[in-house]
Amino acid sequence: MEEEGTDSRKQAKLVIMELANMISVPMALNAVVRLNVADAIWNAGANTPISAAQILPRILPAGDAENLQRLLRILTSYGVFHEHIDAGERKYSLTDVGKTLVTDEQGLSYGAYVLQHHQDALMRAWPLVHEAVVDPTKEPFERANGEGAYGYYLKKEEMNELMVKAMSGVSVPFIKAMLEGYDGFQGVERLVDVGGSGGDCLRMILQKHPTIKEGINFDLPEVVAKAPPTPYVTHVGGDMFKSIPQGDAIFMKWVLTTWTDEEIKQIMRNCHKALPEGGKLIACEPVLPEHSDESHRTRALLEGDIFVMTIYRAKGKHRTEEQFRLLAIDAGFPHFRAFNVDHFYTVLDNNHHTFCLHPKLAPPKVIACRRVIGQSSIAVALNQNDVGATKDASLSHLLRLTLESLWFIIAGAEEFVIRDAIHVRVVWS
Numbered sequence: 001m002e003e004e005g006t007d008s009r010k011q012a013k014l015v016i017m018e019l020a021n022m023i024s025v026p027m028a029l030n031a032v033v034r035l036n037v038a039d040a041i042w043n044a045g046a047n048t049p050i051s052a053a054q055i056l057p058r059i060l061p062a063g064d065a066e067n068l069q070r071l072l073r074i075l076t077s078y079g080v081f082h083e084h085i086d087a088g089e090r091k092y093s094l095t096d097v098g099k100t101l102v103t104d105e106q107g108l109s110y111g112a113y114v115l116q117h118h119q120d121a122l123m124r125a126w127p128l129v130h131e132a133v134v135d136p137t138k139e140p141f142e143r144a145n146g147e148g149a150y151g152y153y154l155k156k157e158e159m160n161e162l163m164v165k166a167m168s169g170v171s172v173p174f175i176k177a178m179l180e181g182y183d184g185f186q187g188v189e190r191l192v193d194v195g196g197s198g199g200d201c202l203r204m205i206l207q208k209h210p211t212i213k214e215g216i217n218f219d220l221p222e223v224v225a226k227a228p229p230t231p232y233v234t235h236v237g238g239d240m241f242k243s244i245p246q247g248d249a250i251f252m253k254w255v256l257t258t259w260t261d262e263e264i265k266q267i268m269r270n271c272h273k274a275l276p277e278g279g280k281l282i283a284c285e286p287v288l289p290e291h292s293d294e295s296h297r298t299r300a301l302l303e304g305d306i307f308v309m310t311i312y313r314a315k316g317k318h319r320t321e322e323q324f325r326l327l328a329i330d331a332g333f334p335h336f337r338a339f340n341v342d343h344f345y346t347v348l349d350n351n352h353h354t355f356c357l358h359p360k361l362a363p364p365k366v367i368a369c370r371r372v373i374g375q376s377s378i379a380v381a382l383n384q385n386d387v388g389a390t391k392d393a394s395l396s397h398l399l400r401l402t403l404e405s406l407w408f409i410i411a412g413a414e415e416f417v418i419r420d421a422i423h424v425r426v427v428w429s
């Protein structure tokens with residue numbers, strides 16, 4: 001062991017103190033959300049810096065300004081507020097992070113998500129995280145509360161409402177960004193949103209794509225019972241583990257992650273049954289990077305992974321793109337593409353047609369093909385913006401990265417059919 005007096009040893013002791021006291025950060029965040037501090041600063045006048053003593057009367061009839069300032073200082077250190085020291089007085093404005101807590105014209109913000117994560121029932125589970133290692137058959141939430149999280153929420157109206165509000169607060173800005181960067185809804189006329197909560201995602205997708213004639217918002221009966229009426233959307237209650245309403249595409253956001261591999265396969269197989277030939281499953285999920293670094297993205301995703309393990313399923317998890325690809329292939333979706341339209345969620349586009357080509361696109365032309373060394377398969381590059389999958393998904397990925405054009409890998413085929421009409425003869429190069 002190094003001498004106590006060395007710089008690296010002093011630094012190490014600081015870091016462990018920081019980690020041991022880290023709970024102060026989310027709890028301070030929870031406190032300022034409960035106290036509506038972000039709205040108070042914003043509404044005081046275009047984010048002009050104000051002191052804790054000036055914020056206090058805007059949020060409470062009476063209270064302790066010094067303690068409020070203590071919360072603002074720690075959260076300044078974590079990038080939620082800017083601190084401005086003016087003639088010895090500390091004043092605070094919102095950073096871009098702090099602005100995510102300001103309530104918008106629809107009554108939404110990330111505040112509900114913060115509150116949802118720190119409710120009593122969830123907090124009771126956290127001291128039991130180690131139990132997920134000892135025995136993963138039961139998640140810490142269930143050990144602490146006697147039943148699984150979704151069942152528990154449904155029995156408590158205020159938890160159910162907060163969950164729906166928290167989902168809307170996070171999902172509405174995500175869907176806005178997704179609709180700018182992903183256009184996989186072309187040709188869809190009936191879209192089913194599985195685990196669609198209050199129906200926000202579907203409402204926004206339908207607004208952007210008026211060619212979708214009908215939306216089905218599918219969730220647990222208790223959840224859809226609270227969903228507001230939405231034009232062209234039918235709310236349907238049910239259980240995705242039993243069956244899923246039919247559509248020519250299925251959308252789901254933040255649904256697969258909370259379940260085990262076997263449960264995901266079951267959900268995906270039920271999606272497969274509900275889709276016609278050529279139908280598509282579009283899943284938006286947090287996707288883990290391969291490397292464990294110190295970036296905000298990696299941390300947000302790894303923290304979410306532990307949240308899922310603690311609250312939903314001890315073997316529910318955030319997965320890598322490769323893990324999702326293999327689950328999709330197993331469930332009958334051999335064609336898998338990932339689109340990074342957001343820093344937290346990735347759009348996973350799964351298709352079970354032999355090839356996923358839009359009818360309006362020009363017929364594909366084989367521009368190259370070759371035998372893949374060591375594989376009983378061939379690789380075919382087409383002039384279309386699409387990619388196929390293979391049992392050896394990493395190979396497909398490799399080809400995708402190394403070649404300008406996108407490739408299909410076809411196990412043992414010499415001839416294949418695209419959209420049932422165009423036969424492309426594959427020749428060995």
Ligand SMILES: C[S@@+](CC[C@H](N)C(=O)[O-])C[C@H]1O[C@@H](n2cnc3c(N)ncnc32)[C@H](O)[C@@H]1O
Nearest residue numbers: 167171195196197219220223238239240253254
């Ligand atoms: C994390 S939330 C995501 C909500 C919404 N898709 C979003 O991103 O805003 C997961 C959703 O799955 C729903 N859910 C859980 N179990 C379900 C089941 N067995 N069948 C259908 N929906 C279910 C929950 O009620 C909840 O609305």
